[in-house]
Amino acid sequence: MEPVKPRRERPASRAKGERSTRERLLETSARLFLDQGYHATGVSTILAEAGVNAGSLYHFFPGKEELLTGVLEWYLDQLGPVVMAPAEARTRDPVGRVFALLDFYRAWIAGSDFGRGCPIGNLALELGTAYPAARALVERNFEAWTDAVAGWLEEARERFPRGTDPRALAVFVLTTMEGGVMLARARRSLEPFDAAVARLRDYFRLLERAAS
Amino acid sequence: MEPVKPRRERPASRAKGERSTRERLLETSARLFLDQGYHATGVSTILAEAGVNAGSLYHFFPGKEELLTGVLEWYLDQLGPVVMAPAEARTRDPVGRVFALLDFYRAWIAGSDFGRGCPIGNLALELGTAYPAARALVERNFEAWTDAVAGWLEEARERFPRGTDPRALAVFVLTTMEGGVMLARARRSLEPFDAAVARLRDYFRLLERAAS
Amino acid sequence: MEPVKPRRERPASRAKGERSTRERLLETSARLFLDQGYHATGVSTILAEAGVNAGSLYHFFPGKEELLTGVLEWYLDQLGPVVMAPAEARTRDPVGRVFALLDFYRAWIAGSDFGRGCPIGNLALELGTAYPAARALVERNFEAWTDAVAGWLEEARERFPRGTDPRALAVFVLTTMEGGVMLARARRSLEPFDAAVARLRDYFRLLERAAS
Amino acid sequence: MEPVKPRRERPASRAKGERSTRERLLETSARLFLDQGYHATGVSTILAEAGVNAGSLYHFFPGKEELLTGVLEWYLDQLGPVVMAPAEARTRDPVGRVFALLDFYRAWIAGSDFGRGCPIGNLALELGTAYPAARALVERNFEAWTDAVAGWLEEARERFPRGTDPRALAVFVLTTMEGGVMLARARRSLEPFDAAVARLRDYFRLLERAAS
DNA sequence: CATGAATGAGTATTCATTCAT
DNA sequence: AATGAATGAATACTCATTCAT
Numbered sequence: 001m002e003p004v005k006p007r008r009e010r011p012a013s014r015a016k017g018e019r020s021t022r023e024r025l026l027e028t029s030a031r032l033f034l035d036q037g038y039h040a041t042g043v044s045t046i047l048a049e050a051g052v053n054a055g056s057l058y059h060f061f062p063g064k065e066e067l068l069t070g071v072l073e074w075y076l077d078q079l080g081p082v083v084m085a086p087a088e089a090r091t092r093d094p095v096g097r098v099f100a101l102l103d104f105y106r107a108w109i110a111g112s113d114f115g116r117g118c119p120i121g122n123l124a125l126e127l128g129t130a131y132p133a134a135r136a137l138v139e140r141n142f143e144a145w146t147d148a149v150a151g152w153l154e155e156a157r158e159r160f161p162r163g164t165d166p167r168a169l170a171v172f173v174l175t176t177m178e179g180g181v182m183l184a185r186a187r188r189s190l191e192p193f194d195a196a197v198a199r200l201r202d203y204f205r206l207l208e209r210a211a212s
Numbered sequence: 213m214e215p216v217k218p219r220r221e222r223p224a225s226r227a228k229g230e231r232s233t234r235e236r237l238l239e240t241s242a243r244l245f246l247d248q249g250y251h252a253t254g255v256s257t258i259l260a261e262a263g264v265n266a267g268s269l270y271h272f273f274p275g276k277e278e279l280l281t282g283v284l285e286w287y288l289d290q291l292g293p294v295v296m297a298p299a300e301a302r303t304r305d306p307v308g309r310v311f312a313l314l315d316f317y318r319a320w321i322a323g324s325d326f327g328r329g330c331p332i333g334n335l336a337l338e339l340g341t342a343y344p345a346a347r348a349l350v351e352r353n354f355e356a357w358t359d360a361v362a363g364w365l366e367e368a369r370e371r372f373p374r375g376t377d378p379r380a381l382a383v384f385v386l387t388t389m390e391g392g393v394m395l396a397r398a399r400r401s402l403e404p405f406d407a408a409v410a411r412l413r414d415y416f417r418l419l420e421r422a423a424s
Numbered sequence: 425m426e427p428v429k430p431r432r433e434r435p436a437s438r439a440k441g442e443r444s445t446r447e448r449l450l451e452t453s454a455r456l457f458l459d460q461g462y463h464a465t466g467v468s469t470i471l472a473e474a475g476v477n478a479g480s481l482y483h484f485f486p487g488k489e490e491l492l493t494g495v496l497e498w499y500l501d502q503l504g505p506v507v508m509a510p511a512e513a514r515t516r517d518p519v520g521r522v523f524a525l526l527d528f529y530r531a532w533i534a535g536s537d538f539g540r541g542c543p544i545g546n547l548a549l550e551l552g553t554a555y556p557a558a559r560a561l562v563e564r565n566f567e568a569w570t571d572a573v574a575g576w577l578e579e580a581r582e583r584f585p586r587g588t589d590p591r592a593l594a595v596f597v598l599t600t601m602e603g604g605v606m607l608a609r610a611r612r613s614l615e616p617f618d619a620a621v622a623r624l625r626d627y628f629r630l631l632e633r634a635a636s
Numbered sequence: 637m638e639p640v641k642p643r644r645e646r647p648a649s650r651a652k653g654e655r656s657t658r659e660r661l662l663e664t665s666a667r668l669f670l671d672q673g674y675h676a677t678g679v680s681t682i683l684a685e686a687g688v689n690a691g692s693l694y695h696f697f698p699g700k701e702e703l704l705t706g707v708l709e710w711y712l713d714q715l716g717p718v719v720m721a722p723a724e725a726r727t728r729d730p731v732g733r734v735f736a737l738l739d740f741y742r743a744w745i746a747g748s749d750f751g752r753g754c755p756i757g758n759l760a761l762e763l764g765t766a767y768p769a770a771r772a773l774v775e776r777n778f779e780a781w782t783d784a785v786a787g788w789l790e791e792a793r794e795r796f797p798r799g800t801d802p803r804a805l806a807v808f809v810l811t812t813m814e815g816g817v818m819l820a821r822a823r824r825s826l827e828p829f830d831a832a833v834a835r836l837r838d839y840f841r842l843l844e845r846a847a848s
Numbered sequence: 849c850a851t852g853a854a855t856g857a858g859t860a861t862t863c864a865t866t867c868a869t
Numbered sequence: 870a871a872t873g874a875a876t877g878a879a880t881a882c883t884c885a886t887t888c889a890t
Contacts, residue, residue: 021853037338039251043881056854058882117337124398125329125337126249138398171395171404172411178394179387186336186350192383199384203411206418233870255864265872266865272870276864445874461762463675467860480875482861541761548822549753549761550673562822595828596835599815606814607807610760610774616807623808627835630842657849679885689851690886696849700885 022060024050030071034116037126038068065131068123072137075119076144084148094156095204098149098173102197105177106190114188120145121178146170161211176200234272236262242283246331249338250280277343280335284349287331288356296360306368307416310361310385314409317389318402326400332357333390358382373423388412446484448474454495458540461550462492489555492547496561499543500568508572518580519628522573522597526621529601530614538612544569545602570594585635600624658696660686666707670755673762674704701767704759708773711755712780720784730792731840734785734809738833741813742826750824756781757814782806797847812836 019027028050032041043064047054061067087100109117116122120141127134146167153166160169176196183192231239240262244253255276259266273279299312317330332353339346358379365378372381388408395404443451452474456465467488471478485491511524529542540546544565551558570591577590584593600620607616655663664686668677679700683690697703723736741754752758756777763770782803789802796805812832819828 035340036342037249037251037340039249040338040342042879044879053855054882055856055884059853064881115341117340121394122337124394125334126252128247128249128329128334128397129327129400130248130252135398142395142398165407168407168411171407172388175391175395175404175408176384176387177391179389179391182333182336182390182394183354183383183387185340186347186354188341188347192387195377195380195383196387199380199415203415203418206415206422209422210418254862256862267867267873268871270865459764460766461673461675461764463673464762464766466858468858477876478861479863479877483874488860539765541764545818546761548818549758550676552671552673552753552821553751553824554672554676559822559824566819566822589831592831592835595819595831596812599819599828599832600808600811601815602818603811603813603815606757606760606818607778607811609764610771610778612765612771616811619801619804619807620811623804623839627839627842630839630846633846634842678883680883691852691888692850694886 021050021052021056025052025057025060025067026070026074029067030074030119033068033071034119034122038123039126065133068127068131069133069137072120072123072134072141076137076141079141079144080148083145094152095159095208097152098204099197099201101149102173102177102180102200105181106193106197109181109184109193110190114185117185118178118181121181142174146174149173159211160207164207164211173200233262233264233268237264237269237272237279238282238286241279242286242331245280245283246328246334250335251338277345280339280343281345281349284332284335284346284353288349288353291353291356292360295357306364307371307420309364310416311409311413313361314385314389314392314412317393318405318409321393321396321405322402326397329397330390330393333393354386358386361385371423372419376419376423385412445474445476445480449476449481449484449491450494450498453491454498454543457492457495458543458546462547463550489557492551492555493557493561496544496547496558496565500561500565503565503568503572507569518576518578519583519632521576522628523621523625525573526597526601526604526624529605530617530621533605533608533617534614538609541609542602542605545605566598570598573597583635584631588631588635597624657686657688657692661688661693661696661703662706662710665703666710666755669704669707670752670758674759675762701769704763704767705769705773708756708759708770708777712773712777715777715780716784719781730788731795731844733788734840735833735837737785738809738813738816738836741817742829742833745817745820745829746826750821753821754814754817757817778810782810785809795847796843800843800847809836 025046028046029041032046032049035041043054043057046052046067047057057067061070083104084101087097087104090100091097105118120138123134124138124142127138129135147170150167150170153160153169157164157166160166176199180193180196183196184190237258241253241258244258244261247253255266255269258264258279259269269279273282295316296313299309299316302312303309321329332350335346336350336354339350341347359382362379362382365372365381369376369378372378388411392405392408395408396402449470452470453465456470456473459465467478467481470476470491471481481491485494507528508525511521511528514524515521533541544562547558548562548566551562553559571594574591574594577584577593581588581590584590600623604617604620607620608614661682665677665682668682668685671677679690679693682688682703683693693703697706719740720737723733723740726736727733745753756774759770760774760778763774765771783806786803786806789796789805793800793802796802812835816829816832819832820826
């Protein structure tokens with residue numbers, strides 16, 4: 001029997017905490033795309049901020065567009081552990097989780113002085129239908145988000161009026177979040193986000209009352 | 213309150229139907245910014261599609277950024293006559309007007325095979341806080357939109373539970389519209405838009421029932 | 425009646441002898457492509473040697489490839505006045521003209537210390553079939569060359585054996601010239617060129633003898 | 637005369653039919669240089685098509701230029717066995733061998749849909765005098781070619797008029813071949829090649845007649 | 849010998865803007 | 870106002886080569 005190769009993740013020697021070139025490129029791109037948008041971010045800026053030189057980028061990615069899709073894939077991977085898990089950890093109550101999730105986004109926009117919005121929403125609007133591969137990944141991110149929330153609402157099914165569709169409700173939560181984040185960023189204020197979320201909470205309250 | 217500047221129609225002699233150079237620049241810019249975004253649209257493309265040459269653009273506008281603010285001012289001018297007026301013409305019922313307005317956006321996105329979103333929302337997300345003049349105009353567009361809808365809801369005040377804030381409700385309508393348009397564009401489908409609007413309609417129904 | 429516009433060739437003010445930007449680009453490109461080949465010539469070198477800056481090149485030409493086709497068109501224009509006319513001026517004898525033409529190429533390669541070959545032949549071999557537009561122009565240059573020589577030989581028809589095809593003979597003159605120029609450049613010597621031309625001259629002598 | 641270096645077949649253990657890394661690099665380079673030219677061929681393309689990685693290339697060759705000279709040496713090695721031998725095998729008649737050789741080139745260009753020319757001629761024109769080492773090898777290839785043909789014609793000496801120089805005649809055969817291949821490639825047709833070869837054959841016929 | 853990441857100067861081209869006419 | 874050439878920094882990307890493992 002052949003001895004199993006130790007299967008190291010690429011490079012043999014990297015100090016603990018250091019990030020590989022590829023990872024640094026993705027993280028830096030993600031941050032810059034979020035701050036400035038895709039088109040406003042020059043490859044040379046990514047290179048400078050990641051401390052990578054031009055040739056290396058193209059060793060790992062065919063071009064800027066694949067950096068974009070790489071970032072969107074990375075967001076998809078992070079959605080569960082980074083976005084949904086904390087909301088699930090906060091409470092067992094399905095509806096509580098929905099508003100914990102919205103709280104996560106509230107903290108996110110507040111924490112950057114309104115400089116950033118929803119990474120997916122930003123790219124969704126900036127790129128439109130012009131980059132099919134990116135659009136497909138945007139769609140998958142939205143799907144995964146909706147699936148997770150719909151899953152929670154499914155559990156709370158009997159608390160809503162008969163015939164209430166948990167998935168449609170999840171979509172409504174998503175539109176509220178995206179619209180709220182957009183307005184908060186434009187107005188540089190949490191007020192519109194809070195107003196929208198409060199109305200959504202009111203809706204859930206009325207739904208639960210109507211069910212009983 | 214600022215006095216409205218008496219917008220003069222520039223040159224005296226122009227054949228009926230012809231558009232001035234300035235107007236052609238604004239219209240073309242508006243279309244291209246909507247289709248592709250601000251950064252993805254090159255000045256040379258605007259020039260070519262408007263049939264204007266470089267020197268002329270800079271005669272009318274100091275630079276590309278003023279083209280952007282010009283477009284946003286133009287949207288602000290159009291909001292009343294082009295967006296709100298049709299909804300008001302459709303029905304006298306305030307809540308009916310809200311959903312007529314949402315119908316207007318539904319038709320707008322359907323009519324372009326999902327190629328375009330909300331012009332203001334797109335620019336809001338793409339530009340973030342990087343262009344203060346533009347951001348201020350985005351904000352004024354959102355304000356004017358919210359004001360108009362809040363005005364309608366004010367009229368219907370007694371149909372909602374005591375203490376319901378018409379402006380907060382208007383913000384909620386706006387977040388639903390923006391979120392719905394975003395998802396429709398990303399998914400290339402009216403389904404998420406329709407789902408969100410249906411939930412909003414349900415909320416209004418529950419509100420009206422709760423009021424009585 | 426409208427007064428006829430003076431139809432100036434582009435720019436109003438240019439000192440006598442000065443060349444337009446477009447002309448400078450074509451001349452510089454022609455020279456560099458001849459010295460180094462198409463691929464070995466960088467756009468930045470053309471720019472520097474022509475004293476033109478990047479933007480201006482792309483104002484006149486869509487790209488490097490159109491610079492190439494521009495050069496080939498320019499050669500086609502020059503073929504009559506610069507290449508054929510001197511040979512025709514030298515003698516009225518058709519066969520004499522053929523060898524006057526070959527003498528022109530002899531002087532051309534000798535005059536550059538073997539640094540340059542036939543501009544068309546060089547590009548023909550370097551580009552092969554990869555650039556269809558350029559290849560078509562190479563072909564037209566060869567056609568025009570062959571036509572001119574065939575025209576001369578036509579006049580001398582009765583000096584050759586019955587059935588001798590003047591065009592095939594012209595092609596043979598061209599292959600001899602191109603092959604001779606190639607060998608002269610590779611060997612850095614006129615010897616192979618002279619040897620080939622001497623054999624060709626011998627062939628013509630034998631043809632004329634065989635006719636009588 | 638230089639002693640021939642005893643070219644060792646490098647490593648002892650290689651499965652029959654497998655090619656060494658070095659051989660794969662040379663073959664791939666030869667093919668790509670022929671198809672696209674030297675400058676248009678990127679080292680990374682050679683690497684990819686040969687299935688070799690960057691470090692290995694530079695283990696065998698100091699740089700791209702030595703790949704070029706390696707290819708030209710390889711052509712020189714092949715000239716006898718691959719190019720001349722078949723013509724010699726076809727017939728014992730010296731003049732017959734000349735036209736058998738030209739037939740070999742005819743088949744060569746026809747067999748590639750005019751995509752390739754004479755490997756040596758292509759490089760001769762593309763590189764000019766810029767790469768001394770390569771130019772010297774181009775020259776040696778042409779010399780060897782001419783020597784071989786001159787050797788045949790030497791044997792047929794008494795069939796030509798007294799004083800006919802076999803070497804000059806061999807050069808003429810070479811210019812006809814190179815010119816013919818060039819025109820065939822440019823015109824994407826065998827017609828000019830055939831026309832030139834037919835004239836050359838006619839010349840040989842007249843020479844032989846004049847001798848008797 | 850092989851691997852593949854790293855290097856950074858170089859490529860062709862586009863950008864928004866300015867200028868002289 | 871209009872024209873279109875000029876400007877030159879910036880764009881995304883490729884090049885041949887080197888290096889550590």
